[in-house]
Amino acid sequence: MKETLDFLSTEFTVRDYECDIQGVVNNANYQHYLEHARHEFLISRGISFAQLHDEGIDLIVTRVEIDYKYPLRSRDKFVVRSSVQREGNTRLVFVQDIFRIPDDKLVVNARVTGVATRNGRPVRPGDIVVKMGLD
Amino acid sequence: MKETLDFLSTEFTVRDYECDIQGVVNNANYQHYLEHARHEFLISRGISFAQLHDEGIDLIVTRVEIDYKYPLRSRDKFVVRSSVQREGNTRLVFVQDIFRIPDDKLVVNARVTGVATRNGRPVRPGDIVVKMGLD
Amino acid sequence: MKETLDFLSTEFTVRDYECDIQGVVNNANYQHYLEHARHEFLISRGISFAQLHDEGIDLIVTRVEIDYKYPLRSRDKFVVRSSVQREGNTRLVFVQDIFRIPDDKLVVNARVTGVATRNGRPVRPGDIVVKMGLD
């Protein structure tokens, strides 16, 4: 397994509509935050979904693991710290942690596994891996 | 202005994740309910977005007016009652009301204006209007 | 009717999960943007929902009018420009416009009416109005 040395930090502020009856961010919304941070990560590496799609390649999520450590509340600021690893020939694993700002309280640990597919079948991520510095 | 005589009633139950910190359904979620009810209405008239799109026609919303009369809460059952009118040559106006079940408490009055477009320009809704019984 | 001279501009970037099958931001999500911008506006005037709630006052939305002029797409940057007016004794009307960045393309015009309530009944907004510079 080879891991990139670097990571991307993406900052957010909790919006009130993301909180539920309990006054904390609804569990599903963390997946929205993580997804947005992954897309920012890919873009920072010059990887465009649209361009990949035009080349016949789609990136899809096959597995999500999220540990909820501490809840975010209305107007909390936080950062998603994202890095990526290869796993086997076809899988990419995003390791993503969420920390509250400014006290660095750990909010969420997540592992999100994705594969590159062509016509619905997994393929070696190829060029994507090079752009991510994982080859 | 000609109005269809009939309407469609679509039933829902409030899901907890649709409620916000105040313990009531977040205002934006009523638009989700209304949208789903309009799509059910169109399908009940044999109108398919996908087929229209293949024929080069897109239905888009140009204006929404919503009066919030009474809030829905966790697990409330409710019905969206939808009908449609023509307005001018190109506009369709959906009149949609939401009532709580079983006490028929009025929750929302809404008017949603849409137009049929081809290549981004409004066109007479034509066949759509016939299917809706509005010609 | 008296209007504040100033307004608040709140910047956003479209996140992919806010877009729907048509590749544009789903209509309901504009209400999320507008709500977040109104809350930012209130906070910029020193008005806290939590503090008001502790004083027995709740601010609720009674009517929304939105004109959709041009759709936002994935990763578009945009600004919500919010100002507020009084209307009668109890109503506050937020006038909110959305413009795409950087070309200032008009995306949405909105008018959102709210009232201050105590025990579910409208009251004069009082101190809120003073803080907004509307007295």
Add this chain to the structure above:
Amino acid sequence: MKETLDFLSTEFTVRDYECDIQGVVNNANYQHYLEHARHEFLISRGISFAQLHDEGIDLIVTRVEIDYKYPLRSRDKFVVRSSVQREGNTRLVFVQDIFRIPDDKLVVNARVTGVATRNGRPVRPGDIVVKMGLD
């Protein structure tokens, strides 16, 4: 580990606003479906969040694992099949699978771990477990 013999099936239909640019249900929305199905499960066992909260007990999710096997699309019907197990003294594990209707295509496998907390500290789920038939 003891498992209840029975499970609850909750039926849904995909709403268009739950789909994203790729034309499939956005990954985060499956968590919404799973949450709603768990709440239905608890209610079917006579367990009320509100009543628990009044007794000082909160049920919170500490970990989610979701395997995405096949995507749902606009208007697909599906069922969430939920059962529950005990794990150790304080944890409850919901095993939840999503199948498309009517062809029983497997869409999602999920394991959602929760704990009962009092004042933010895990407690034995006690009465909850009895009601679930897990004692």
